[in-house]
Amino acid sequence: MNDGELDDVDRNILYYLQQDARRTSSSEIAEKLGLSASTVRTRINKLEDSGVIRGYHLDIDYDLAGYPLYTKIICTAPVSERDELAGAALKIDGVTAVREIMTGERNVYVNTIGRDHDDLNRISEELDALGLEIVDEQIIRDEYVCPYQGFLDGDADAE
Amino acid sequence: MNDGELDDVDRNILYYLQQDARRTSSSEIAEKLGLSASTVRTRINKLEDSGVIRGYHLDIDYDLAGYPLYTKIICTAPVSERDELAGAALKIDGVTAVREIMTGERNVYVNTIGRDHDDLNRISEELDALGLEIVDEQIIRDEYVCPYQGFLDGDADAE
DNA sequence: CTTGAAAAAGCGTTAGC
DNA sequence: GCTAACGCTTTTTCAAG
Numbered sequence: 597m598n599d600g601e602l603d604d605v606d607r608n609i610l611y612y613l614q615q616d617a618r619r620t621s622s623s624e625i626a627e628k629l630g631l632s633a634s635t636v637r638t639r640i641n642k643l644e645d646s647g648v649i650r651g652y653h654l655d656i657d658y659d660l661a662g663y664p665l666y667t668k669i670i671c672t673a674p675v676s677e678r679d680e681l682a683g684a685a686l687k688i689d690g691v692t693a694v695r696e697i698m699t700g701e702r703n704v705y706v707n708t709i710g711r712d713h714d715d716l717n718r719i720s721e722e723l724d725a726l727g728l729e730i731v732d733e734q735i736i737r738d739e740y741v742c743p744y745q746g747f748l749d750g751d752a753d754a755e
Numbered sequence: 756m757n758d759g760e761l762d763d764v765d766r767n768i769l770y771y772l773q774q775d776a777r778r779t780s781s782s783e784i785a786e787k788l789g790l791s792a793s794t795v796r797t798r799i800n801k802l803e804d805s806g807v808i809r810g811y812h813l814d815i816d817y818d819l820a821g822y823p824l825y826t827k828i829i830c831t832a833p834v835s836e837r838d839e840l841a842g843a844a845l846k847i848d849g850v851t852a853v854r855e856i857m858t859g860e861r862n863v864y865v866n867t868i869g870r871d872h873d874d875l876n877r878i879s880e881e882l883d884a885l886g887l888e889i890v891d892e893q894i895i896r897d898e899y900v901c902p903y904q905g906f907l908d909g910d911a912d913a914e
Numbered sequence: 915c916t917t918g919a920a921a922a923a924g925c926g927t928t929a930g931c
Numbered sequence: 932g933c934t935a936a937c938g939c940t941t942t943t944t945c946a947a948g
Contacts, residue, residue: 601821602820602821610813610815610820613777613813614812614813614815616810616811617776617777617811617812617813618772618776618777618811619811621923621924622924622925623923623924631933631934632933632934632935633924633925634925634926634927634933634934634935635932635933635934637924637925637926638932638933646819647816647819648815648816648819648820649813649814649815649816650814650815650816651775651813651814652775652776652777652778652811652812652813652814653773653776653811653812653813653814653900654769654772654773654776654808654810654811654812655808655809655810655811655812656769656773656807656808656809657806657807657808657809660805660806660807661761661769661807662760662761668854668856668864679897682897682899683899686899686901691901692900692901693898693899693900693901694898694899694901695827695895695897695898695899696895696896696897696898697827697893697894697895697896698893698894698895698896699893699894700893702893705827734856734857734858734859734861735856735857735858736854736855736856736857737855737856737857738838738841738854738855739852739853739854739855740841740842740845740852740853740854741812741851741852742845742850742851742852742853780941780942781942781943782941782942790915790916791915791916791917792942792943793915793916793917793943793944794915794916796942796943797915
């Protein structure tokens with residue numbers, strides 16, 4: 597699909613988009629990198645087409661949004677069914693992310709949001725009904741998602 | 756800051772922005788909800804100001820981007836230092852997310868990306884140096900981040 | 915919350931270095 | 932691969948109802 601290698605310009609573009617993917621325009625990035633807007637636009641399109649950029653999403657404060665209960669449910673799935681079960685879990689209302697772990701008993705992590713304990717109980721039941729054995733359930737106190745990745749540091753071509 | 760309650764219009768806006776936060780314009784959402792573009796823009800501004808929308812971020816395929824090693828490092832921190840240590844961990848190159856758990860021994864989860872094992876080793880060492888005791892380290896096989904949350908289902912005002 | 919205008923900024927394409 | 936310029940489309944901002 598592409599040569600698979602990102603150069604400094606690509607990394608810088610990812611860096612700036614990571615900061616504010618909605619309001620940062622191509623021309624704005626171009627100005628900061630000392631390139632033309634066309635170039636940046638072409639690069640972004642390539643990053644999207646090649647699949648490096650999978651999408652642009654919201655970072656929501658679920659607490660303020662009315663879903664104050666944020667948990668991580670740790671499950672066990674047979675390796676043979678792990679992929680399938682993980683996919684099914686993602687479709688449950690209130691599930692925000694699913695991660696599959698390579699090895700071990702705790703091999704599926706499910707992140708959830710809820711308005712109250714009824715929501716959480718329902719999610720637990722649905723996971724159980726799917727065949728995911730719940731090993732542990734933890735209430736998340738706080739979550740920091742990094743809008744900045746060091747590897748994508750932005751000063752290669754930058755002034 | 757606000758009354759804290761989101762109505763159906765707000766939830767619909769969040770839903771549509773969640774799909775494609777960069778390319779979905781206010782007018783596009785307005786059309787789908789049968790409202791004017793101005794109204795939608797005002798709502799979005801309010802959601803940003805009130806903090807419900809914390810930001811707009813990229814969903815990057817780190818594998819394609821050249822960082823094929825994706826891990827979850829589970830740590831223990833004394834409750835009194837947990838906040839501080841979690842904040843410090845977020846600044847390490849390669850750390851993409853940090854989650855604080857309310858209770859238990861495994862109370863800080865650190866997600867990381869890396870090009871090779873040297874990156875991972877360095878991150879582990881830096882976490883250790885901070886004072887975070889590493890309890891477990893797991894290689895993530897696959898991650899699904901949900902671009903759609905059931906609670907934010909979009910058909911209240913929609914046609 | 916809506917409308918409607920002007921102003922501004924975006925994008926894709928083209929041609930050329 | 933980058934730049935620059937064209938034209939087109941879209942968004943934004945502002946006023947007013």
